[in-house]
Amino acid sequence: MKRRLFVATSAAVVLTGCSNFTNGLNENATVRRVLSSAEGLNHALIGTHGMAKTYRDSDVDRQFRVNGFDTPSDSHYTSLVRAGFAGYKLVVDGAVDRPQVFTLAELHALSSYNEVTRHDCVEGWSAIGKWAGVPLGKLLALAQPAHGARYVIFHCFDRASDGTAYYESLDLVQAAHPQTVLALQLNDKPLDPDHGAPVRLRVPTQLGYKSAKWVYRLEIAAALPGKGGYWEDQGYEWYAGI
Template identity: 45%
Template sequence: MNAKPPATILTRRALVGSLSLAAGGLLTGCDALTANQGWRDTLRLAETGNMALQRGLLGQDGLAREYSPRDISRSVPANGTRAPSDADYLRQAATGFSDWTLSIDGLVERPTRFALGQIRSMPRQTQITRHDCVEGWSAIGKWTGVNLAALLDAVKLRDSARYLVFHCADSLRAGPYYESIDLVDARHAQTMIAWALNDELLPIGNGAPLRLRVERQLGYKHAKYIRRIEAVADYRLSYGGGGGYWEDAAGYEWYAGI
């Protein structure tokens, strides 16, 4: 898919992104602030405004910019976990993830465990997009995978489902990595479960064998090493209640729209 938003939309998207990056820079730079509940409450208010602004300007179906092959960066940095230490993950990696499965369950009519080969054989989509990290760097890569909406259609979400929680194989200091998004982003045309980067199978550092690409949000939302997707009514009932690892551990915004 190579559709690109109009130039006016891109300009507005850049404005929204700059506000998110500014907030993210404060979050990464001051532990004292992120530990302060009043500051966290203020950020939540700003987050609600960011979400309303982005979706108001771009619409629920507005596309993140897509680039040409000549724009692809020399590399897409491996950020966060670069190699999970989980024993089962290491065993899977040693065999090329031949036994890896992705479970989709929770509030679904047909809970399903998809084999990795099955996912790679599904109709694929490819997009060249920019990954924007909360730390301030960006990189353009070519991602290939299966549209997430197609997987959701296969399991048939229940009417009570409102969010998806992504359970990952890696852990950091504060616990297991996870993330969550709402169904607007889950069913967006560019949201995919990616298994290849720049025409090669995903490297371990970039999330092998499966990672989320949710192109209208900052990089920490793009969960790597995905093992399970759980459909839920309220993401605040999972883990620490913030909706993601960094949201719980450091007060990052749950909605990190750009």
């Protein structure tokens, strides 16, 4: 019995030591910087120019998995939902020559994209949906990014439990990709609140956390605030092609 206790205790000490070692290295700022160098290499080698595979209508998940933050429940968003998003406006501003404001009806009139693509979550799972909406490049062409502008920052209605507002960003190269769209429909129906109604981003060539939901403002900018997104600020890579 004593021997058993000794073996169990030693095992526990060794195993705890293992976690202490990996946790400690993981929290070292220099180590983190070195490890992050892989992101630039991945961005340079994989890039943002490939076309995501498209699927048939029969491949879609009718119950498309809901992920990310909880659907906003503040009075502003819920009143928009109740009014069928009649009062919704998408603002495009920042470093642009012609700032724009679009109603939902105007966005529907610009809608020209309709494709079945796979959504790849950073956690590892995948789901397939049919997304329809406005290619982001189309809106940017109307707004005309100013000289020196490099990024689009997506401001969203949802907030983390500590109140931090969700945001995401893409560079103008990824923003001009023909499959980068502001989606208005999922599986031939208007987006429901859980899937990001009325407007969400879809970037099928990058991991799901880039595809921000509940978008209300596109800010064009020369530099990124923070690390370029809510999840990026939590340590995820800004380039999410891998």
